[in-house]
Amino acid sequence: MTRMLEAGRGIATGEVKAVARAERVPVEFVRRGVAAGRIVVLRKGESVLGIGEGLRAKVNANIGTSPDYDEPGEEMAKLRAAVGAGADTVMDLSIGGDPYAMLARVLKESPVPVGSVPVYSAFIGAMRGKRRLSDVSGDEMLESVARHLEMGASFVTVHAAITRRGVELARGRVLKVVSRGGCFLSSWMIQNGLENPLYENFGYIIELAKEHDAAISIGDALRPGAISDSGDAAMLHELKLQGRLARIAFSEGVGIICEGPGHMPMGGIAENVRLQKRVCHGAPYYVLGPLVTDIAAGHDHVAGAIGGAIAAAAGADFLCVVTPSEHLALPTAEDVAEGVVASRIAAHAADIARRGRSGPDLEMSRARWRLDWERQLRLALDGRRAAEYRRRRSTGSRACSMCGEFCAYGIAGRAMGR
Amino acid sequence: MTRMLEAGRGIATGEVKAVARAERVPVEFVRRGVAAGRIVVLRKGESVLGIGEGLRAKVNANIGTSPDYDEPGEEMAKLRAAVGAGADTVMDLSIGGDPYAMLARVLKESPVPVGSVPVYSAFIGAMRGKRRLSDVSGDEMLESVARHLEMGASFVTVHAAITRRGVELARGRVLKVVSRGGCFLSSWMIQNGLENPLYENFGYIIELAKEHDAAISIGDALRPGAISDSGDAAMLHELKLQGRLARIAFSEGVGIICEGPGHMPMGGIAENVRLQKRVCHGAPYYVLGPLVTDIAAGHDHVAGAIGGAIAAAAGADFLCVVTPSEHLALPTAEDVAEGVVASRIAAHAADIARRGRSGPDLEMSRARWRLDWERQLRLALDGRRAAEYRRRRSTGSRACSMCGEFCAYGIAGRAMGR
Numbered sequence: 001m002t003r004m005l006e007a008g009r010g011i012a013t014g015e016v017k018a019v020a021r022a023e024r025v026p027v028e029f030v031r032r033g034v035a036a037g038r039i040v041v042l043r044k045g046e047s048v049l050g051i052g053e054g055l056r057a058k059v060n061a062n063i064g065t066s067p068d069y070d071e072p073g074e075e076m077a078k079l080r081a082a083v084g085a086g087a088d089t090v091m092d093l094s095i096g097g098d099p100y101a102m103l104a105r106v107l108k109e110s111p112v113p114v115g116s117v118p119v120y121s122a123f124i125g126a127m128r129g130k131r132r133l134s135d136v137s138g139d140e141m142l143e144s145v146a147r148h149l150e151m152g153a154s155f156v157t158v159h160a161a162i163t164r165r166g167v168e169l170a171r172g173r174v175l176k177v178v179s180r181g182g183c184f185l186s187s188w189m190i191q192n193g194l195e196n197p198l199y200e201n202f203g204y205i206i207e208l209a210k211e212h213d214a215a216i217s218i219g220d221a222l223r224p225g226a227i228s229d230s231g232d233a234a235m236l237h238e239l240k241l242q243g244r245l246a247r248i249a250f251s252e253g254v255g256i257i258c259e260g261p262g263h264m265p266m267g268g269i270a271e272n273v274r275l276q277k278r279v280c281h282g283a284p285y286y287v288l289g290p291l292v293t294d295i296a297a298g299h300d301h302v303a304g305a306i307g308g309a310i311a312a313a314a315g316a317d318f319l320c321v322v323t324p325s326e327h328l329a330l331p332t333a334e335d336v337a338e339g340v341v342a343s344r345i346a347a348h349a350a351d352i353a354r355r356g357r358s359g360p361d362l363e364m365s366r367a368r369w370r371l372d373w374e375r376q377l378r379l380a381l382d383g384r385r386a387a388e389y390r391r392r393r394s395t396g397s398r399a400c401s402m403c404g405e406f407c408a409y410g411i412a413g414r415a416m417g418r
Numbered sequence: 419m420t421r422m423l424e425a426g427r428g429i430a431t432g433e434v435k436a437v438a439r440a441e442r443v444p445v446e447f448v449r450r451g452v453a454a455g456r457i458v459v460l461r462k463g464e465s466v467l468g469i470g471e472g473l474r475a476k477v478n479a480n481i482g483t484s485p486d487y488d489e490p491g492e493e494m495a496k497l498r499a500a501v502g503a504g505a506d507t508v509m510d511l512s513i514g515g516d517p518y519a520m521l522a523r524v525l526k527e528s529p530v531p532v533g534s535v536p537v538y539s540a541f542i543g544a545m546r547g548k549r550r551l552s553d554v555s556g557d558e559m560l561e562s563v564a565r566h567l568e569m570g571a572s573f574v575t576v577h578a579a580i581t582r583r584g585v586e587l588a589r590g591r592v593l594k595v596v597s598r599g600g601c602f603l604s605s606w607m608i609q610n611g612l613e614n615p616l617y618e619n620f621g622y623i624i625e626l627a628k629e630h631d632a633a634i635s636i637g638d639a640l641r642p643g644a645i646s647d648s649g650d651a652a653m654l655h656e657l658k659l660q661g662r663l664a665r666i667a668f669s670e671g672v673g674i675i676c677e678g679p680g681h682m683p684m685g686g687i688a689e690n691v692r693l694q695k696r697v698c699h700g701a702p703y704y705v706l707g708p709l710v711t712d713i714a715a716g717h718d719h720v721a722g723a724i725g726g727a728i729a730a731a732a733g734a735d736f737l738c739v740v741t742p743s744e745h746l747a748l749p750t751a752e753d754v755a756e757g758v759v760a761s762r763i764a765a766h767a768a769d770i771a772r773r774g775r776s777g778p779d780l781e782m783s784r785a786r787w788r789l790d791w792e793r794q795l796r797l798a799l800d801g802r803r804a805a806e807y808r809r810r811r812s813t814g815s816r817a818c819s820m821c822g823e824f825c826a827y828g829i830a831g832r833a834m835g836r
Contacts, residue, residue: 324803
């Protein structure tokens with residue numbers, strides 16, 4: 001009996017109540033959302049997280065080793081940095097060293113729900129064992145999904161909506177395939193002349209998810225990696241298949257998440273969110289950015305925050321962090337934290353727009369008027385950073401060093417009453 | 419004969435042609451825009467800059483001393499940092515030491531158009547001479563405008579649209595008045611029981627602008643400084659008066675810029691831009707942010723980039739940089755550069771949305787597919803920063819350290835042809 005089926009029978013479980021409490025929405029709203037697949041519930045130990053329509057937009061941070069930097073200790077530091085900066089979930093995308101050992105470590109130490117991409121383990125394991133990418137069997141791919149779920153991943157990304165047809169449609173692109181899982185699978189399909197095993201066996205994947213009551217995140221293997229590829233036939237083809245797979249999952253009572261772009265011009269984002277929601281039957285929408293320009297390397301967290309805010313305001317539910325080192329290098333712990341805060345700003349800005357929740361903003365403004373710095377630093381999304389800036393130019397004055405004696409709050413306060 | 423009047427007579431001057439060339443739009447488009455007041459032309463030496471409808475959104479960086487950090491050398495470093503990071507204009511907002519000396523230095527060394535806020539000089543000068551704020555005369559305020567224009571400011575902010583009525587309307591706010599000029603003037607009006615001399619003598623200010631063919635930027639003295647104050651009666655009252663003043667300026671053939679918020683929820687920004695443009699007869703719109711949340715201290719450049727991108731996509735023409743130290747401290751040169759890049763990302767993202775100009779993005783995506791790093795770093799908005807990230811984890815490999823041997827461009831390139 002999955003959460004979705006239980007909710008469908010009218011049962012408001014402890015988890016549903018916990019989500020309602022955390023989000024300050026009625027229990028019945030959450031129960032209905034879970035029953036309809038509009039809300040998924042992720043769990044990690046005592047931590048329960050709702051993602052979906054009408055809830056606060058959530059933020060995921062990616063961590064994980066790479067072949068060039070296989071330093072598990074550094075990845076654990078990133079986990080702590082991400083959680084410390086306020087990430088709601090983390091995904092372990094390790095492709096260096098032993099991905100299973102790394103996932104086990106992340107699962108053990110993470111206080112927040114953990115997602116993973118099982119198919120990486122299948123391909124990386126084979127290729128490291130000197131087998132060719134095309135030698136990986138469909139069974140190995142499915143086994144990797146089973147194993148990640150058994151290990152306790154709260155959600156797993158499965159690139160089940162990329163098919164041979166989708167790959168053909170992507171051939172005309174500037175950046176054909178930019179998703180790691182997508183490029184493994186498209187190469188596998190091209191080299192073997194076979195259909196994607198994750199697509200053909202999606203029913204089995206849903207059975208596995210049902211067994212563990214975990215969520216499947218339907219990957220966006222053909223997400224556009226360039227503004228000029230955005231909204232093309234390959235992207236729309238995969239979206240259509242995501243919708244079909246969503247229907248299969250829902251018919252079995254399994255909650256899913258659908259992943260989306262990628263790189264996308266600002267003007268197309270709101271429309272994309274509405275389309276995705278409609279095609280995928282209201283399933284929670286997880287966006288990777290979107291990045292609103294291709295030329296922000298070194299500052300892609302800013303480009304991602306712009307796209308993420310617009311997406312979340314239009315209804316996207318889950319923002320994947322983009323770090324400042326995106327497109328350039330494996331991020332450091334500091335980069336991850338920087339990215340998490342940028343995404344949280346986007347999510348919160350959207351929350352003000354979509355749910356009218358500006359309570360902390362009002363408190364902050366009151367604290368500013370009173371020049372109450374202690375409270376300002378406590379209310380800031382990143383109080384530690386705010387404190388650093390304040391300290392760096394400390395003058396001992398109540399005003400900040402921008403205006404000093406000519407502080408607007410001071411002058412207007414005296415003239416208009418504090 | 420001002421630029422606006424000349425353009426109105428059908429003359430396409432060298433400046434108009436230079437703007438058309440830089441923006442890749444027809445000369446006639448620029449001429450008509452200038453004639454109608456929809457485009458202003460700013461000049462600094464040989465550097466000619468168009469701001470307004472149908473042109474690339476521009477970015478202004480603020481620099482200037484404060485009473486607590488009166489270090490002209492540091493401000494000159496900020497000027498270089500701002501220009502180096504790609505700011506289209508700088509405003510000198512010095513309120514420490516001798517503001518005239520500082521402005522002279524900035525005007526001498528800046529390669530880009532320089533804006534200033536004359537009324538600061540009047541108030542700061544008086545208060546530093548132990549006179550009270552309320553002792554400053556209207557004539558002194560007007561003299562400061564004349565002097566800044568004589569010194570060669572390309573545009574000056576004049577807080578002419580804040581009146582006694584506006585101040586009364588702002589009394590109910592959480593953060594009554596947050597603009598420095600606005601708080602000087604509102605306190606002056608309250609203490610003297612008199613109307614704003616800049617409002618009452620706007621015709622004279624326009625005469626001065628005409629004499630120097632400089633642009634007047636009508637300040638947003640009552641710009642909301644809190645999400646909860648956004649869109650209130652005080653803001654709308656000032657906007658209405660900006661529209662009246664715009665009409666006076668246009669009737670004299672003087673180009674203006676209108677300044678806007680401030681702090682504003684995402685959902686209200688596009689509507690605000692449309693309203694501002696309508697009320698102000700299409701005058702170029704200069705936004706200070708807008709900041710889409712109040713709790714991003716330490717990362718306000720990100721909150722400002724979100725708001726700025728949305729504003730510019732909706733038609734705002736000029737984005738004022740918000741630095742990461744906003745609300746906390748006088749920024750450093752590094753903060754200014756960080757803010758400039760964030761605003762340029764916002765402006766460029768909006769440009770893709772509003773003018774379909776994604777040429778450099780396409781080139782960047784092509785360079786990515788070829789793993790041509792030299793070209794990627796050259797195309798990046800901040801190539802220096804991008805190079806730092808790439809170098810930090812340098813592996814000698816063509817791929818980046820994120821995926822190494824499992825680089826999607828590499829794998830997909832082999833399978834699908836490069």
